[in-house]
Amino acid sequence: MLKRILYSLLTLLLVSLIIFTIFQCIPGDPILSKLGEEYDPTLEAVLREEFGLDKPVVERYFSWINGLLHFDMGKSIKYNLPVNKLILDRLPNTLGLTIMSFVFVILIGIPLGIFIAKYNKSNSNRGVVFNILTQLGIAIPSFFFAMILIIIFCIKLKIFEVSAFRPISQGFGVFIKGLVLPSIAISVSAISITIRYVRNSVVEQLSSDYVLSAKNKGVKENRILFKHVLRNSMIPIVTILGMLFVNIITGSIVVEAVFSIPGIGSLLTAAIKSKDLPLTQGICVYISFVVVFVFLILDILYRIIDPRIRVKE
Amino acid sequence: MKLGRLKKLLCCLTACAFLFTGCSASDANKPNDNNAQQEKQDKIVVGIPQDFDSLDPHLSNATGTQEVMFNVFTGLVSPSSNGEIISEIAESYTTNQDMTTYTFKLRKNVKFHDGSDLTASDVKYSLDRVCGKTEDQKEPLSSAYANVIDNVIAEDDYTVKINLTSTDASFLSKMTLAIIPENSGATQAEKPIGAGPYKFISYTPGMSLTLEKNDDYYIEGQPKIQNAEFKIYSDMNAAVFALSNGEINYMNMTEDYISQISTDKFIIETYPMNTVQLLGLNNDFEPFKDIRVRQALNYAIDKDTIINMLSKGAKKLGTNFSPVMPYYYQDGLEDYYKYDIEKARQLLNEAGYSDLKFTCKVASEYKLNTEAAQIIQQQLLEVGVDMQIETIDWGTWLEDVYTNRNHEATVIGFTGKLDPDGILKRYVSDYRKNFINFKNNDYDNLINKAAVEVNNDKRAEYYKQAETILAEEASSVYIMDPSYQFVIDNRLEGYVFYPINFIDLRTLQFK
Numbered sequence: 102m103l104k105r106i107l108y109s110l111l112t113l114l115l116v117s118l119i120i121f122t123i124f125q126c127i128p129g130d131p132i133l134s135k136l137g138e139e140y141d142p143t144l145e146a147v148l149r150e151e152f153g154l155d156k157p158v159v160e161r162y163f164s165w166i167n168g169l170l171h172f173d174m175g176k177s178i179k180y181n182l183p184v185n186k187l188i189l190d191r192l193p194n195t196l197g198l199t200i201m202s203f204v205f206v207i208l209i210g211i212p213l214g215i216f217i218a219k220y221n222k223s224n225s226n227r228g229v230v231f232n233i234l235t236q237l238g239i240a241i242p243s244f245f246f247a248m249i250l251i252i253i254f255c256i257k258l259k260i261f262e263v264s265a266f267r268p269i270s271q272g273f274g275v276f277i278k279g280l281v282l283p284s285i286a287i288s289v290s291a292i293s294i295t296i297r298y299v300r301n302s303v304v305e306q307l308s309s310d311y312v313l314s315a316k317n318k319g320v321k322e323n324r325i326l327f328k329h330v331l332r333n334s335m336i337p338i339v340t341i342l343g344m345l346f347v348n349i350i351t352g353s354i355v356v357e358a359v360f361s362i363p364g365i366g367s368l369l370t371a372a373i374k375s376k377d378l379p380l381t382q383g384i385c386v387y388i389s390f391v392v393v394f395v396f397l398i399l400d401i402l403y404r405i406i407d408p409r410i411r412v413k414e
Numbered sequence: 415m416k417l418g419r420l421k422k423l424l425c426c427l428t429a430c431a432f433l434f435t436g437c438s439a440s441d442a443n444k445p446n447d448n449n450a451q452q453e454k455q456d457k458i459v460v461g462i463p464q465d466f467d468s469l470d471p472h473l474s475n476a477t478g479t480q481e482v483m484f485n486v487f488t489g490l491v492s493p494s495s496n497g498e499i500i501s502e503i504a505e506s507y508t509t510n511q512d513m514t515t516y517t518f519k520l521r522k523n524v525k526f527h528d529g530s531d532l533t534a535s536d537v538k539y540s541l542d543r544v545c546g547k548t549e550d551q552k553e554p555l556s557s558a559y560a561n562v563i564d565n566v567i568a569e570d571d572y573t574v575k576i577n578l579t580s581t582d583a584s585f586l587s588k589m590t591l592a593i594i595p596e597n598s599g600a601t602q603a604e605k606p607i608g609a610g611p612y613k614f615i616s617y618t619p620g621m622s623l624t625l626e627k628n629d630d631y632y633i634e635g636q637p638k639i640q641n642a643e644f645k646i647y648s649d650m651n652a653a654v655f656a657l658s659n660g661e662i663n664y665m666n667m668t669e670d671y672i673s674q675i676s677t678d679k680f681i682i683e684t685y686p687m688n689t690v691q692l693l694g695l696n697n698d699f700e701p702f703k704d705i706r707v708r709q710a711l712n713y714a715i716d717k718d719t720i721i722n723m724l725s726k727g728a729k730k731l732g733t734n735f736s737p738v739m740p741y742y743y744q745d746g747l748e749d750y751y752k753y754d755i756e757k758a759r760q761l762l763n764e765a766g767y768s769d770l771k772f773t774c775k776v777a778s779e780y781k782l783n784t785e786a787a788q789i790i791q792q793q794l795l796e797v798g799v800d801m802q803i804e805t806i807d808w809g810t811w812l813e814d815v816y817t818n819r820n821h822e823a824t825v826i827g828f829t830g831k832l833d834p835d836g837i838l839k840r841y842v843s844d845y846r847k848n849f850i851n852f853k854n855n856d857y858d859n860l861i862n863k864a865a866v867e868v869n870n871d872k873r874a875e876y877y878k879q880a881e882t883i884l885a886e887e888a889s890s891v892y893i894m895d896p897s898y899q900f901v902i903d904n905r906l907e908g909y910v911f912y913p914i915n916f917i918d919l920r921t922l923q924f925k
Contacts, residue, residue, distance in 0.1 A: 129809030135467055136475045138816060138828065142846070143546075143557040144475065150553075180619055181468050181603055187619060251655050263656040264645060268618060358649040361656075363620035367648060371465060371620060374779075376809045 105400070109393040116389045117169070117382055121162050124378045131178045131376040152178050152379070165382065174386070175379035179371065184383035187368060193269045195353055195364035201280050202288040202349045206342070210292040214299025218307065219326065231296075238293025243352050247286035247359040254282060266362045283360045287352045291345040298341045302334040335406045343399040347392050455924045457641040458906070460917060461653050461665035465620055465646050470602040471592035472544050472555050477829050481915035482644050485625060485637075486527075487592030487608035490518050490537065490574075493832050497688075497739045497913040499586050503532060503593060503609065503632075513581045513868045518589075520572040525630040526595050527613035534568035539596040541566045541576065550599045558588060581866040583873055587833035611637040611920045621646060638908070638923035657901060664917070666900035668782060669725060680901040684727045686738040687898040688830030688913040690837070691783065692731075693774070693790055693891040694815075698851040699822045701772065706765040708888035712751035714758035714797045715891050720789050724782060725896040733881040734828075735837060736895035738913045742834040744878035747885040758797045771800040774823040777811040782896060787825040790891075816849050824849075827896065832914055834877045835865055841889060852889045 132148050133140060149155045152175075153164065168175055174184035217231055255263045266279035306312065307330060315325050354366030365384055372380035460482075467476040471487045474480060484492075490504040501507070504518040524532040539548060545563055546554035554560035562585060564577040578585060595607055606614045611633070612625035625642040645662065647653035654674050656662050667675075672682055695702045695711065702708055721728045729737050732747030762768050776787045784805060791801045801823070806814065815821040831837055839845055841852040842861050857880050864876035884892075902909060908921040 128814065129807055130813045131809065133812035133817065134809035137477070138812065138826075138847075139475060140812070141475070141556045141558060143554045143560060144473070147553045147555060179465075179467065181470075181473070182619070190619065248651065248655075251652075255655065255659050259659075262661055263652060263659045264647075264661055266621075268621075359652050361621070361645065361647055361649070361652050363618055363646075367620050371648070374807075 105397065109397070112393060113386055113389050114166075116385055117166070118162075120382050120385050121165070121378070124376065124381065125158055127376075129376050131378060134375045135178055148178075152176065165379070169386070174383035177372070177377055177380040177383075179375040179377040179380065184379050187380065188365065188383055188387055191364050191368050194266070194362055195350070195357070195366060197269065197276060198280050198283055198287065198353050198357070198362065198364060199346070199349050201277070201284040202291070202352075203342075203346055205284055205288040206291045206295055206345060206349075209288075210295025211299055211338070213292075214296040215303055215326070215331070217296065218300045218303035231300075235293040235297050239290050239297075241289065242355075243286050243290065244355045244359050246289055247283065247356050250282045250286055251359075264361045266360060268363075279360075279362070283353075283356050283362060286356050286359070287349055290352075291349055294341065294345060295338075299334065299338055302337050303330055306330040306334050332406065336403065339399060339402050339406060343395055346395050350388065350391060456639065457643065458639045458663050458919060458922060459643045459645055459661065460919075461647050461656065461662040462644050463647060463650065463653070465648075466617070466623065468603055469606045469614070469617060470599070471594065471606070471608070472540075472599070473603065477915045481917050482623065483592070483606070483608075484610070484916045485612045485642070485919050486606055486610045486614055487594070488524075488610045489590040489592060490520075491586060491589045493590065493912055493914055493916065495910050495912055497741075497832065499590075499832065502590075503537075504589070507586075511868075513583070513585070514578045516576045516578070516585065516589075517569075518574045518576070520574065521632055522572055524609050524632045526609050527607045527628055528595060529630075530595055532593060532595075532609050533571045534574045535571075536596050537574045537593055538566045538568045539599075540591065540593045543594075543599050544591065548597075548599065550597065559591070562588070581868065583865055583867055584833035584835040587831070587836075590832065612642055620648075633920070636920040638921070639919060642919055663903040663906060664900065666898060669897075669899065672899050672901060675901050679904060681904050682899065682901055683909070683911075684897045684899050685911045686729050686736060686895050686913075688736050688738045689827045689895055690731060690734050690736060690830070691786060691825070691827040691893045691896055692734065693787075693893065694821075694824045694826055694850045695890045696819065696822055696850055697853065697889065698819070699772070701765075701767050701770055702822070704765045704767070705888060706761045707767050707770065708890075709751065710758040710761035710765070710767075710797065711794070711799070712888050712891050713754045713761065714799065715790055715793050715893070716753040717748075717893050718753070719793070720786055721894050723789060724785055725894065725899075727897045729895040731892040731894055733884045733892050734841065734890075735834065735877075735881050736830055736913075738830070738895060739834065742874050742877045744881040747881060750885045751888070755797055762797060762799070768798055769800075770798070771802070772822040773802045773804050774825060775804045775806055775811065775815050775821045776825050777808045778805040779808045780827065783825040783827060786893060790825070816847065819849050819851060821849075829915065830895075830913060834874075835861070838877060838880055838884075839865075841884060850890055852884075852887070854883055854887060854889075857883045857887075 132145055132154060135148070136145060153161055165175060172185070176182065177184050177187055180187060251263055254260045261282055267275040269276040312325055312330060315329065353364055354369060357364040357366040358370065365387065369381065369384045372384060462478060462482065464478040466479045468474040468479065471483055474483065488502050490502060491499045492502040494500045503520055503524055505521045507516055507518045509516050520532065520534060520537065526532055541559065541563060542548045543551045544555045545560045546552055562578055562582050564579045567575040569575050592608055594602055598607055611628055611631045613628045615624040615626050617623045623644045627637055627640045631637065647656065650671050653662065653665060654671055657665060657675055657680065660679060675682065693715065695708055697703065717730050721730060730748045732750045733744065735743055737743045762770060774787055776784050778784060787803050791803055794801045815824050839861055840847055841850065842848060842858050843853040860876045860880040864873045867873040867876060905924050906922055907925050908923050910918050910921050912918065
């Protein structure tokens with residue numbers, strides 16, 4: 102486990118170094134971007150000094166790493182506020198969106214996958230329909246689906262407001278309400294992928310020898326399915342769910358803009374646009390941290406689901 | 415039976431999902447019920463496309479921030495709707511003969527949002543702060559102020575005397591600077607306090623800024639609407655949807671988005687913007703050193719077509735000045751080079767550039783400019799000129815084109831200002847921001863003379879002559895002052911337009 106944590110830290114360091122280097126190579130100046138065409142040289146100098154941009158690149162990188170070790174990610178050039186504060190302010194919004202999307206994936210994707218597997222083992226006509234539907238779900242871009250949802254549920258049916266998002270400070274109910282449509286928009290492709298994986302995984306297990314022998318012994322079908330098949334199907338499903346969780350986080354970048362949600366995704370877009378290096382780096386470190394953390398959780402889940410992994414180790 | 419259990423499970427899960435969605439949506443129809451309607455009357459929601467660069471008025475530089483924050487802060491003077499400078503916090507002012515000393519008499523009934531009285535010491539602090547002469551700000555924040563203001567003296571509570579280093583005819587327009595309470599500089603970025611019609615309530619970066627009516631605003635009866643919210647829409651499609659759904663009362667938009675808005679609920683208004691969109695030609699680029707080539711491009715570009723395609727109702731320009739400021743505007747220059755392909759070809763042949771090729775750098779963020787560049791590209795093809803378009807990001811444009819002048823041509827739109835000096839000084843030979851490398855001694859003399867001219871009529875005359883030189887010399891191709899188009903809730907009335915970016919909420923009210 103210690104080795105894994107060390108690898109994770111190394112990954113974070115590499116990510117920061119790559120982003121830092123890329124930002125040094127691409128043209129454009131963050132202070133000029135901030136000030137626009139009417140920039141004043143005096144104010145420019147004040148800001149350059151304030152953000153340490155008058156110092157050499159290497160010095161800036163190490164000072165940033167040093168800050169990071171003290172949980173200080175510096176100050177955003179665009180917003181003139183601490184990066185930590187900006188990320189923490191928006192974290193509940195993106196986390197809310199991610200968790201809710203993930204709940205949809207689990208609540209809809211897994212049961213539907215099992216259902217389809219159970220009643221549609223062979224590639225019958227119904228199977229083709231499911232295939233087309235799930236393929237469509239995977240192929241449709243989340244921002245496009247978001248717009249369709251807005252047109253149907255906001256403009257035509259008037260069930261939701263377009264900019265329905267409210268921060269959690271205004272109440273949990275309104276917060277959740279604002280996340281319903283964006284979560285559906287993000288999760289539709291993940292749900293489709295989950296259905297396919299669950300279906301394939303369960304079908305594969307259902308045709309294995311132990312299922313046949315259990316059937317021959319007269320064990321009830323549902324008992325075989327929920328007691329044995331599902332457990333054995335879960336390993337690939339958990340892996341794919343981990344991947345999908347990361348997909349959902351990155352998918353929020355586009356969907357947050359469509360629904361005007363001030364989350365990490367829209368913050369990253371704004372940071373990149375304005376070449377706000379401290380903020381971009383901060384968010385990338387945060388996302389890398391989440392990804393590393395999710396895979397750590399997956400490792401733990403594997404051990405719970407399949408005791409053989411524990412034994413092997 | 416077996417089937418039944420699994421079906422039940424699925425039904426339960428699906429029902430849960432829908433119930434969850436349904437419950438949370440139960441009160442989503444708010445805008446339609448009576449209470450919400452009443453609430454709407456007391457609140458205006460303005461959609462804005464960009465986030466704020468800083469809430470501190472002395473650190474903020476973005477036009478998009480200033481057009482909103484004019485509602486929170488006030489200066490000694492302010493712009494009027496016809497571009498004049500009128501008194502605001504200052505009741506009156508006097509100057510000495512050579513206009514190097516201004517004495518402002520302040521109004522006595524002006525209060526800051528924290529309840530304190532606005533006095534001369536606050537004015538002194540605010541001006542000293544931008545000049546870098548206060549305890550909390552030792553470096554100047556703006557050379558435009560630091561180079562001009564010698565010292566500021568608070569003669570008594572309501573009299574401020576400002577001594578200038580030399581005559582500066584544009585000084586008065588600089589006094590629109592936000593006045594903030596003494597020693598409040600450190601907290602302005604997080605909790606801005608001004609003396610404007612609205613006071614700051616909250617700001618969620620990337621989402622919205624909330625304001626509330628300042629009951630102590632010195633103009634009685636203003637503002638009229640109790641609450642204001644500026645919502646940030648980084649995605650214009652989302653803004654169009656929100657407008658269609660009645661969630662925004664006001665937003666400015668470009669032609670292609672505005673055409674999607676239903677006119678049942680909104681009025682679409684069009685005003686000149688006091689902006690200059692031009693095809694900037696680097697006068698130091700070899701082919702453009704020849705005036706005939708520059709003139710040829712002027713003849714080859716059909717501005718009317720560009721206007722019709724991109725910004726209906728825009729003002730055609732012939733120089734770097736918009737007719738929206740008529741006092742300083744030289745009439746008739748817009749058709750100095752009437753569209754004439756033959757003449758363009760002839761001039762190019764004479765100059766020996768019949769197969770001219772050049773690259774035009776355009777900032778990708780500004781759709782109006784990238785689209786104008788595409789139309790220009792097609793128009794120039796007709797005279798055998800091959801203009802390549804290179805799209806770059808805004809930060810790169812500022813660094814590469816604007817600062818380092820590393821370009822052959824560019825399409826850009828410059829926001830207008832209250833004073834012509836800031837608009838026309840751009841092309842003075844040794845000026846730092848003369849990005850087209852225009853050099854003309856007569857032009858320089860006129861602009862420099864105008865900057866210290868105390869007689870306004872004479873000053874306007876100098877500017878008109880300078881504009882004529884810009885046109886005669888075909889310094890660039892000046893295209894149009896694009897239309898400022900916005901959609902406004904048809905229940906709102908009292909909108910006032912300004913020749914600078916200012917969303918003035920003071921006079922707006924629901925019918």
